[in-house]
Amino acid sequence: xxxxxxxxxxxxxxxxxxxxxxxxxxxxxxxxxxxxxxxxxxxxxxxxxxxxxxxxxxxxxxxxxxxxxxxxxxxxxxxxxxxxxxxxxxxxxxxxxxxxxxxxxxxxxxxxxxxxxxxxxxxxxxxxxxxxxxxxxxxxxxxxxxxxxxxxxxxxxxxxxxxxxxxxxxxxxxxxxxxxxxxxxxxxxxxxxxxxxxxxxxxxxxxxxxxxxxxxxxxxxxxxxxxxxxxxxxxxxxxxxxxxxxxxxxxxxxxxxxxxxxxxxxxxxxxxxxxxxxxxxxxxxxxxxxxxxxxxxxxxxxxxxxxxxxxxxxxxxxxxxxxxxxxxxxxxxxxxxxxxxxxxxxxxxxxxxxxxxxxxxxxxxxxxxxxxxxxxxxxxxxxxxxxxxxxxxxxxxxxxxxxxxxxxxxxxxxxxxxxxxxxxxxxxxxxxxxxxxxxxxxxxxxxxxxxxxxxxxxxxxxxxxxxxxxxxxxxxxxxxxxxxxxxxxxxxxxxxxxxxxxxxxxxxxxxxxxxxxxxxxxxxxxxxxxxxxxxxxxxxxxxxxxxxxxxxxxxxxxxxxxx
Amino acid sequence: xxxxxxxxxxxxxxxxxxxxxxxxxxxxxxxxxxxxxxxxxxxxxxxxxxxxxxxxxxxxxxxxxxxxxxxxxxxxxxxxxxxxxxxxxxxxxxxxxxxxxxxxxxxxxxxxxxxxxxxxxxxxxxxxxxxxxxxxxxxxxxxxxxxxxxxxxxxxxxxxxxxxxxxxxxxxxxxxxxxxxxxxxxxxxxxxxxxx
Numbered sequence: 001x002x003x004x005x006x007x008x009x010x011x012x013x014x015x016x017x018x019x020x021x022x023x024x025x026x027x028x029x030x031x032x033x034x035x036x037x038x039x040x041x042x043x044x045x046x047x048x049x050x051x052x053x054x055x056x057x058x059x060x061x062x063x064x065x066x067x068x069x070x071x072x073x074x075x076x077x078x079x080x081x082x083x084x085x086x087x088x089x090x091x092x093x094x095x096x097x098x099x100x101x102x103x104x105x106x107x108x109x110x111x112x113x114x115x116x117x118x119x120x121x122x123x124x125x126x127x128x129x130x131x132x133x134x135x136x137x138x139x140x141x142x143x144x145x146x147x148x149x150x151x152x153x154x155x156x157x158x159x160x161x162x163x164x165x166x167x168x169x170x171x172x173x174x175x176x177x178x179x180x181x182x183x184x185x186x187x188x189x190x191x192x193x194x195x196x197x198x199x200x201x202x203x204x205x206x207x208x209x210x211x212x213x214x215x216x217x218x219x220x221x222x223x224x225x226x227x228x229x230x231x232x233x234x235x236x237x238x239x240x241x242x243x244x245x246x247x248x249x250x251x252x253x254x255x256x257x258x259x260x261x262x263x264x265x266x267x268x269x270x271x272x273x274x275x276x277x278x279x280x281x282x283x284x285x286x287x288x289x290x291x292x293x294x295x296x297x298x299x300x301x302x303x304x305x306x307x308x309x310x311x312x313x314x315x316x317x318x319x320x321x322x323x324x325x326x327x328x329x330x331x332x333x334x335x336x337x338x339x340x341x342x343x344x345x346x347x348x349x350x351x352x353x354x355x356x357x358x359x360x361x362x363x364x365x366x367x368x369x370x371x372x373x374x375x376x377x378x379x380x381x382x383x384x385x386x387x388x389x390x391x392x393x394x395x396x397x398x399x400x401x402x403x404x405x406x407x408x409x410x411x412x413x414x415x416x417x418x419x420x421x422x423x424x425x426x427x428x429x430x431x432x433x434x435x436x437x438x439x440x441x442x443x444x445x446x447x448x449x450x451x452x453x454x455x456x457x458x459x460x461x462x463x464x465x466x467x468x469x470x471x472x473x474x475x476x477x478x479x480x481x482x483x484x485x486x487x488x489x490x491x492x493x494x495x496x497x498x499x500x501x502x503x504x505x506x507x508x509x510x511x512x513x514x515x516x517x518x519x520x521x522x523x524x525x526x527x528x529x530x531x532x533x534x535x536x537x538x539x540x541x542x543x544x545x546x547x548x549x550x551x552x553x554x555x556x557x558x559x560x561x562x563x
Numbered sequence: 564x565x566x567x568x569x570x571x572x573x574x575x576x577x578x579x580x581x582x583x584x585x586x587x588x589x590x591x592x593x594x595x596x597x598x599x600x601x602x603x604x605x606x607x608x609x610x611x612x613x614x615x616x617x618x619x620x621x622x623x624x625x626x627x628x629x630x631x632x633x634x635x636x637x638x639x640x641x642x643x644x645x646x647x648x649x650x651x652x653x654x655x656x657x658x659x660x661x662x663x664x665x666x667x668x669x670x671x672x673x674x675x676x677x678x679x680x681x682x683x684x685x686x687x688x689x690x691x692x693x694x695x696x697x698x699x700x701x702x703x704x705x706x707x708x709x710x711x712x713x714x715x716x717x718x719x720x721x722x723x724x725x726x727x728x729x730x731x732x733x734x735x736x737x738x739x740x741x742x743x744x745x746x747x748x749x750x751x752x753x754x755x756x757x758x759x
Contacts, residue, residue, distance in 0.1 A: 004734075004735055048577055060567065069574075069575040072572075119649075131588060135583050135586050191605060195605070197598075204618055205616055207744070208626065213645075216607065216608050220606075238651065241649075243623055243624075244608070244622060249732055249738070305683070308657060308662050309661075312662070320652065321690045322689065325740055327737070348690045352652060445653050453655070471650075472653030472654070553656070557657045561657060562659040563655075
């Protein structure tokens with residue numbers, strides 16, 4: 001570990017704190033919807049689609065519209081992938097994508113997972129990258145933020161039946177946040193070296209006289225929203241480790257900041273919306289502590305390096321699967337951030353991390369990606385833990401469970417437990433299936449406990465809608481494409497539906513003024529309780545699977561056992 | 564419920580089409596236009612030319628096998644630095660294949676006369692398989708070999724490496740590094756022709 005490395009983490013943390021409030025103000029303007037400028041395009045969209053943006057939706061209507069919109073997106077994306085060979089903007093002559101891979105990819109991008117069973121530079125045409133994949137980088141992000149808006153309204157409104165209008169939320173988030181930021185951001189990335197062209201490739205003659213085909217394309221336009229919308233699906237196979245996606249140390253810092261930007265802003269939006277900013281900062285603080293702990297642990301593990309290589313005379317930390325321009329600090333920090341959020345972009349190969357360094361990203365996803373989290377999904381996932389925590393506090397000290405002025409009752413707690421249980425059920429269930437079936441075992445690139453980690457990571461990433469991978473696993477088979485798609489779909493919507501149901505039932509309630517019997521949901525005691533509940537619920541459920549994978553792998557690594 | 568379902572269909576389809584046009588076609592097209600106007604060099608891959616010949620991209624590493632060139636890191640992209648197949652090795656820390664590969668590469672390195680600890684990036688595969696850089700330590704470790712192969716004084720080659728080291732931005736951001744392609748062009752005397 002170096003001073004420079006810690007300094008990078010400190011600079012990042014400071015910028016993150018500074019970012020939360022302005023992002024929150026921007027998000028609040030969209031959430032509120034009253035003070036938006038120049039709305040010609042927005043109104044035009046509503047007119048063509050026959051939408052009344054002021055019509056309030058119940059939680060059921062909101063959920064149904066989210067589901068139908070997402071399902072329609074899956075169908076259209078699938079169709080585009082299947083016929084890309086017949087469409088223009090295909091300079092490298094890519095053929096139709098296989099049905100199982102097309103289905104997996106469509107679900108992957110619509111659920112904001114952006115798991116990539118394919119390798120971008122050898123599978124997707126430029127038109128597909130733009131009109132199928134870039135689009136859903138925007139729309140899946142906007143959907144997540146819209147759902148979070150609806151959930152926040154559930155906490156903020158009193159005796160109301162509606163949670164807002166999905167189409168208005170979706171359109172405003174896209175038009176006034178995601179699109180303008182992406183335009184500026186993408187241009188900055190181009191200035192830093194990220195290509196943006198409709199040409200397919202250039203053939204270079206290297207200094208030694210060999211031919212090298214350099215694949216180009218509209219990379220920057222996808223890169224910007226890939227990071228800002230916590231999507232994570234890269235233009236190239238190597239994702240943000242590819243020098244064309246992430247050319248330098250400063251583009252890397254920018255990418256890391258853009259992953260957390262909206263997630264940090266959402267905590268501030270929540271505080272504003274419920275009329276008590278400290279509520280937002282309390283959530284921010286709990287997330288921040290968990291983030292720094294994970295980043296520090298990964299950095300320590302990666303700096304310690306691989307004893308199997310030290311024995312051969314290698315000096316220093318673990319550089320297998322890392323780029324020189326990022327080094328160990330920026331690679332470890334990126335890994336923690338991308339899995340705290342549901343981003344899943346990678347600037348280093350998690351598969352080649354040390355056992356403990358690779359366990360942190362895995363565990364971050366298993367906690368539910370609620371450490372700043374995916375855009376929108378991070379906040380609504382975290383609010384589930386808030387409900388659970390006031391319930392636990394109520395049981396422990398006999399206080400009546402209330403949160404931001406709403407009484408938490410049986411229905412909300414049951415739904416919260418349902419939303420939390422989806423993750424372990426799907427992750428462990430699907431991992432179990434893959435770990436005992438020949439098709440599942442065939443995909444491993446590594447043997448021993450690390451092979452199990454590859455399988456566990458794949459389903460954790462899919463169900464958590466993260467999209468990063470222990471990328472040695474060969475997942476472009478019908479078996480994995482199918483099971484992972486199941487994980488991604490249910491991992492997304494089996495959380496969204498109960499969360500919206502909670503919001504619907506909370507919105508209808510009266511406000512309970514905080515009394516002497518209320519458990520305070522700001523301050524260090526509350527933050528500590530939140531962290532405890534998150535670690536115990538997340539930790540206890542997944543500990544056995546971690547013991548079989550990364551922990552066994554670590555013991556093998558330090559004892560010099562090879563597989 | 565049935566009503567809600569039906570009422571969702573038209574807005575879903577229309578909005579999907581509208582947003583596909585806006586974010587899938589107009590947005591990338593607009594960006595391509597601006598990028599090509601304002602940053603043509605970067606937007607087209609930061610290409611490096613010798614005269615009219617494209618010899619590579621400043622950002623993408625390439626294979627150097629002959630002793631007279633500095634070598635980049637081991638690459639898992641295709642058969643090595645294949646820019647149509649970016650990839651890391653994805654080998655875990657206790658993989659026998661990894662240890663065997665490193666042992667093999669170390670033999671080559673040691674045979675070329677390196678003693679003492681080996682810089683970690685010298686025999687480990689990068690994440691993309693296209694890493695254009697090596698650490699300064701890895702560059703200095705190759706000075707003797709390159710100087711002998713070229714019949715140059717070691718001091719001259721070392722001075723070229725000194726000049727090629729890129730320091731971290733503002734002293735904090737990034738790692739010190741050496742761009743292998745650019746250094747090798749300097750050696751070939753192509754340094755006068757900088758990237759357009």
